[in-house]
Amino acid sequence: MPTVTLSLGKDSYDVHVMNGALDRLGDLVHRSRLTGHAAIVTDTTVVRHYGERARLALEEAGYTTSLHVVDAGEQSKSLATVETLASELVKAGVDRSGFIVALGGGVVGDLAGFTASIHYRGIPFVQVPTTIMAQVDSSVGGKTAVNIPAGKNLVGSFHQPRLVVVDPLTLTTLPARVIREGMAEMVKHAAIRDAAMLYDIRALAEETELGFTLSTIERLPDLIARNIAIKARVVEEDEKETKDVRAFLNFGHTLGHGIEAAVPYGELLHGEVVSLGMRAALFLSEKYAGLSAHASEDVLSTLKALELPLVLPEGIDPATALEKTLTDKKFQAGMIRFVLLGALGQPTISDDITIDDLKEALALLQRPA
Amino acid sequence: MPTVTLSLGKDSYDVHVMNGALDRLGDLVHRSRLTGHAAIVTDTTVVRHYGERARLALEEAGYTTSLHVVDAGEQSKSLATVETLASELVKAGVDRSGFIVALGGGVVGDLAGFTASIHYRGIPFVQVPTTIMAQVDSSVGGKTAVNIPAGKNLVGSFHQPRLVVVDPLTLTTLPARVIREGMAEMVKHAAIRDAAMLYDIRALAEETELGFTLSTIERLPDLIARNIAIKARVVEEDEKETKDVRAFLNFGHTLGHGIEAAVPYGELLHGEVVSLGMRAALFLSEKYAGLSAHASEDVLSTLKALELPLVLPEGIDPATALEKTLTDKKFQAGMIRFVLLGALGQPTISDDITIDDLKEALALLQRPA
Known part of the structure; x- marks a missing residue:
């Protein structure tokens, strides 16, 4: 095994x-x-x-x-x-x-x-x-x-x-929606460490539409272990999040947590807000870290294949999401530290993101992907 | 300093x-x-x-x-x-x-x-x-x-x-009773690591009857530091209490905790139950670990000088204290592990103490010291 x-x-x-x-x-x-x-x-x-x-x-x-x-x-x-x-x-x-x-x-x-x-x-x-x-x-x-x-x-x-x-x-025994939201974290792992995995996730996404097939079930252990190995290597490098490395796992999570806190409980699952957060982080990565539009699209298409949300639900106020983001624990001493991608598999921590950037990213999430 | x-x-x-x-x-x-x-x-x-x-x-x-x-x-x-x-x-x-x-x-x-x-x-x-x-x-x-x-x-x-x-x-600014109960832990440190300190504690006890004098106050920092050093060396040897060493600090605490749990809250202070627990532990040390009656008396006379209790207050049921002792966290997997003194400054952990021994020790605490 x-x-x-x-x-x-x-x-x-x-x-x-x-x-x-x-x-x-x-x-x-x-x-x-x-x-x-x-x-x-x-x-x-x-x-x-x-x-x-x-x-x-x-x-x-x-x-x-x-x-x-x-x-x-x-x-x-x-x-x-x-x-x-x-x-x-x-x-x-x-x-x-x-x-x-x-x-x-x-x-x-x-x-x-x-x-x-x-x-x-x-x-x-x-x-x-x-x-x-x-x-x-x-x-x-x-x-x-x-x-x-x-x-x-x-x-x-x-x-x-x-x-x-x-x-x-x-x-x-899980509902399909819970399967899909969990796979948002797989997409995150692929984005920060293993771009090739996006292909495997998309292939799986197509199969899970119909429920688990034998072929899906057979491939799951290896795919899951591959994800765990990505997380394991990050944790080994930075067990207690004292360096920047473990923070890479927060890709998509900074605005994601803000959105999560702004949404009535249970309306969006954790993986669903991470999907929204990743779309925002990809946008900011293109703007500040040189991520190519093609790489960005590769991640977005995977999230789409998983039917994960890329647009803020009606009735969610971006201003509230911004406020919740700014009070989130990831902002130490008032400084915004944001995980961006220079390329697929190459995360960096940026101190350049301004509140206006966050507003722009949240505005983007009101438009169709 | x-x-x-x-x-x-x-x-x-x-x-x-x-x-x-x-x-x-x-x-x-x-x-x-x-x-x-x-x-x-x-x-x-x-x-x-x-x-x-x-x-x-x-x-x-x-x-x-x-x-x-x-x-x-x-x-x-x-x-x-x-x-x-x-x-x-x-x-x-x-x-x-x-x-x-x-x-x-x-x-x-x-x-x-x-x-x-x-x-x-x-x-x-x-x-x-x-x-x-x-x-x-x-x-x-x-x-x-x-x-x-x-x-x-x-x-x-x-x-x-x-x-x-x-x-x-x-x-x-502390009440005299709170000073004296705190000094019970000094007596414990003396018993397990520094018998000579019993003399200094008795000298201090006599002075504190009248409140703090300048002479008392001048000697406190060194005496306190000496106690801290004893505890520090024990903690260094066994930071997470995985060996027996840190358990030595529980001298007088095993039955002490049981008594503490059996007494209505606030009736006895922690140091006061430790005083009772030490009297019991000295008795068991004489019985099982070869502690001399003279050494035992040296500790008891210090506790007396501090006016710390050596007899269970009226209305405390020894059976309840025993029951509370037996459910205390110090008893791992049903085994009674008890800190005894072979001599002053020489604690050991004993597995020989039976429930009958505990009963006998609690009975002793109903008689005058």
Whole structure:
């Protein structure tokens, strides 16, 4: 099976990608030398599909388990849920000798990972991501966070998982829209590190219109592993985002986060605002970083093939999106740091972007692509 | 001024101890190369005495500041307070470029340190402890935590401060009882690492009966620094409590925590339960580790000189204290690990203590010392 290793010194770990990996979870966890009680954290949606299978796989490998189910959705990424969850873990006997298994999408991964990082001042955790977004992006790299009233992801930690187990077959129970928004992060990886992957993503996009075919499913593990490898190399270079390298992963995210904050919750998915943010970032890359119109079009056509939005929905005020962008955490000490592409695969960080540039980019998003 | 350095690789830092250090806070922070906005976190009691002085000292050194005041008392060590505090910090403009100054006792240090460890996934913080307990113990070593309904200090982090500034003059505004309970941790340090210090603590105890004299105040910085050095060497050996060394600091704390949990909140201070716990631990040390009765008496007489309790208060049920001890986090996987003394300055970890031993020790605490 494809395995990607993150080399982070004593925090190194493997990411295993294989169709059917979920049923081998216990073995894989055992091989990573985790001992003690396995507390599975999942949500009300995922538990119905995969809760018992994960539990069974762990118990067959000799682990005692408990199942901790939070409400599906972003509202569970809160300190109140962390408190409830940590108290449940204590009652289930999870002390420093136990570990957490995060089974679900990005919300579950962030919440369970953060809880693991502070429970008894830090216990190990395993990521078992069940959405494309989580499989190719959020489950790898050790960033965890929850939301506070002042904003999203404002409290969190760097806490690397001990192991990541990716089973692409878990994607088959997802709605098509969630598949497509997850693939926006694949497009981002292609744009900053692997332009050739745009072709493979477009090919997959055509197939997924009809639901997963056998051929799609067969190709998924390699494609997902390729994305994880891109993220892994970036994280290895800049684990705690102290250099510019990890910031490259924010391509399309700066205005994307601003738009996300300006839109009523749930109207646009994360990958959808990243799609909008990438269109804006491509425009600014052509203007300031010398990106060719042809390269820009190559990315845009992939987003189109995935039916991802490139135009702001009716009723979204660009002024609000701008204001939210300017208060976002990515703006340190009032300075706008923006990820641009000089060419496909060649991201740079620019300090040249002005507020007028952002306004112009947001205006562009009101026009058809 | 006495300075103790903790050598922890890239997380190394200095602890400065000096009468009047509070007014030099800005300079000291500046010398530690901290930049950006200084968010002072303190409580409703400490702010009245030292809030403005700390603020002024920082502003004179060129820092912008904000003051964040939580309710005095243990109930502020909660995730709800963390959420409020983090949101306030965001409003005050504290992003990754700012830092926190924890001004107060153990509660403020734990709360502010934990918040610093997760705000924007971790920002620097400075400890300015204003109680003996915090000055000789909790402000040094990087353990932070808050309470959850399931128990005390069950979520937290290892997050070393960037700098610790100790001004013994801040102790002059404390009630005598709070001075004395803080000195229980000095007795603990003496017991596990520096028996000769028992003499100095007894000498100080006699003086503090009458309030602080000039002579007391002059000797405090050296005595406090000596305690910090003991803790520093232990933390350097075992920063994250993965070996047995850091556990030595739990001498007197195992049954102490159990008693603390069995007593109505506020009836006994932390140092007071540690005093009880040390009496029990001395008894078990004589029984199992060969500690001489003479050595035991040397520690007990120091606790007596400090008027610290050696007998369980009326109405405290030893059975409840036992039950709370057995559910305490120090018991990993059901095994009782207990810190005993073979001799003064020679702690060991024992796995031999049975539940009957704990019962016997708790029964002892019902009899006069």
